[in-house]
Amino acid sequence: MDEALYAGTKGDSALKAVLHNLRDLPSSFTLSALVSGFLVVLVAATGPIVIMLQAAQSGHFTVAQTATWICSSWTMSGLLGLYLSLRYRMPMIGSTSTAGIVLLVTALKTHTIQEAVASYIMVALLFIIVGVTNLMPRLMKAIPHQLVMAMLAGVLFNFGVSIFTHFASEPWIVSGMILAYFLARLLKSRTPVVAVLTVGVAVSLALGKIHLISPHFGFTHLIWTNPHFTVGSLISLALPIFLLTIATQFAPGFAVLKNNGYQAPHNQSLISSGVISLFTAGYLNSGVNTSAITASIAVGEHADPDRSTRYTAGVFTGIAYIAAGIVGVSILSLFNALPAAALAALAGLALFPALSNSLHDAFDEPHGREAALVTILVTISGVHPLQLGSPFWGLLAGIALYSLSNLKFTFRKN
Numbered sequence: 001m002d003e004a005l006y007a008g009t010k011g012d013s014a015l016k017a018v019l020h021n022l023r024d025l026p027s028s029f030t031l032s033a034l035v036s037g038f039l040v041v042l043v044a045a046t047g048p049i050v051i052m053l054q055a056a057q058s059g060h061f062t063v064a065q066t067a068t069w070i071c072s073s074w075t076m077s078g079l080l081g082l083y084l085s086l087r088y089r090m091p092m093i094g095s096t097s098t099a100g101i102v103l104l105v106t107a108l109k110t111h112t113i114q115e116a117v118a119s120y121i122m123v124a125l126l127f128i129i130v131g132v133t134n135l136m137p138r139l140m141k142a143i144p145h146q147l148v149m150a151m152l153a154g155v156l157f158n159f160g161v162s163i164f165t166h167f168a169s170e171p172w173i174v175s176g177m178i179l180a181y182f183l184a185r186l187l188k189s190r191t192p193v194v195a196v197l198t199v200g201v202a203v204s205l206a207l208g209k210i211h212l213i214s215p216h217f218g219f220t221h222l223i224w225t226n227p228h229f230t231v232g233s234l235i236s237l238a239l240p241i242f243l244l245t246i247a248t249q250f251a252p253g254f255a256v257l258k259n260n261g262y263q264a265p266h267n268q269s270l271i272s273s274g275v276i277s278l279f280t281a282g283y284l285n286s287g288v289n290t291s292a293i294t295a296s297i298a299v300g301e302h303a304d305p306d307r308s309t310r311y312t313a314g315v316f317t318g319i320a321y322i323a324a325g326i327v328g329v330s331i332l333s334l335f336n337a338l339p340a341a342a343l344a345a346l347a348g349l350a351l352f353p354a355l356s357n358s359l360h361d362a363f364d365e366p367h368g369r370e371a372a373l374v375t376i377l378v379t380i381s382g383v384h385p386l387q388l389g390s391p392f393w394g395l396l397a398g399i400a401l402y403s404l405s406n407l408k409f410t411f412r413k414n
Contacts, residue, residue, distance in 0.1 A: 005263035006307050008089035018086045021311065028309035036303040037316030039191055040093060041324055043297070044074070045331060047193040047350025050343050051101050051159075053335060059108030059116065064223050065284060067332050071220040071325045072285035076276050078321025080288045084272060085314030090262050091299045092269070092314045093253075094321065095291035098354065099244040102155050104286065106382065107237050107389050114228035116286070119237035121227055123287050124278035126242050131270030140251060147398040148247040149361035150372035151240065151391050154379025156355040163348035170341035176203045177345040181352070190297055193350045200342040209339040219326055224282045236389035243395075245289050248354070252292035260299045261307055264290075371402035 009017035049070065056066040073096045080094030100123075108116060130136050167174045180199035184192035204210045250270065257264040269290050277287040297303070298313040324331065335343070362372040375398030379391050 005258065006261050007263045010088055010265055014087055021086045021089050025312060025315065028312050030304045030312065032302065033304045033310065033313035034316050036298040036313045037320050040297050040317045041320040043191050043193055044095065045324055046197045047346065048096065048098050048101065049335060050347040054347060055101055055104040055108055058105050059113050061113065067220045068222050069284040070332060071222060072280050072283040074325030075322045076280050076285050076288045078318040078325060080273060080276050081314050081321065082318030084269060085311045085318060088265050089311045090257065091303065091310045093291040093295045093298055093317050094288050097241065097245040097249050097287055097289055099152050099248045100241040100286055103240055103244065103391060110384055110389065111233055111237060112228060113225055115230055115233035116237060117225050117281055118227035118229040119233045119241060120281035120286055121278060122234060122238040123242045124274045124281060127270050127274030127277065131267040131274060134267055136266060139246065143243065144368060144402055145247065146362055146365055146368045146372045147375050147395060147402060148243055149358045150375035150398060151379055151395045152244055152248060153355060153358040153362050154376040154394055155391055156351050156358060157380050159348045159351045160355050162344045166341035166344045170339060172207060173200060173203045173339065173342050174345045177349060181349045196346055196349050200346055204339055204342050210337050222283050225284060236392050240391045245287065249289040249292050253290035253295050256292060256295045256299055368402050371398045371405060374398055374401050
């Protein structure tokens, strides 16, 4: 099957491939590819940004630090996708790890921003090492996929619950957004979160709940943060973010490409992601990777019927990401005007598919279900003995129980 997959310009040198694909860009242009690229960034500017704002609030970021994070993450996501699309002539979409950002919402309550930067550096180095050594297949087999997805489900759980805890304070806003989400899903919209945001803004305006205080519009000014390396940040931040990104971004992202007929450059993508993330970690870039959640918008036939020219969707996505990142402080001002209930509903509904999929994968196999359940419950609990976060303890407890059940199964078999 692999022989039939489109390899693009994998066989050419990097410079030759980029120059060739740049020359072909005008003749390969399609309106559908341009629209697909715009939709990818529109989704990122509606759902994930709200989660970033919640994480920044947990870490007591200043407005400048939050704007720096948004700018560095989006511009580097754009740069990654732009380079990979032009290098390999495939619609490669860069993004930040949604699961990693979700983890930061709780982790930044017990870890400093300097420790977070240190963890970003360690994760970037791990990406490079895994890419250079081709360790990804072995790594995916070493830790049961069930347990990684259970840890993710535990991390996402509170976002889903938060939708309904805010219902009491703003029932009209929350119920309107929930209805918009499910109607959009019923109509098979590619971007249901956009409909959710539109309804949320409309209802909030009608109720007089939007307060645009001292809006700032213009370009983002980046600030640098020095890292502080600790054992706690390695175990509680770097390790879970690395595992979640591999399992929920890279692996499914490559699968999306393969399902659409592309021979994905696995190791090269990991190395490129690691290098870009490493040199921008001090600007609060929490790491960039190949996209999984939004990739399907730009890699299918709806983006461009011709597989060989569909790379333009990745190019347009990269350019749009960079443009959005440069004016990220302006987008930040607009989102800060929304009521807390609308932001909570938007974040929760944006993560609904990820939560549903992670729960499905966690309990899909009968063997290991109890271990997955323990992983979820410990992760949700928020316990952090030794200042190590609950996702770490949840995964550790799940692995211990999973190993024990495997041992009992072996004894019975013998």
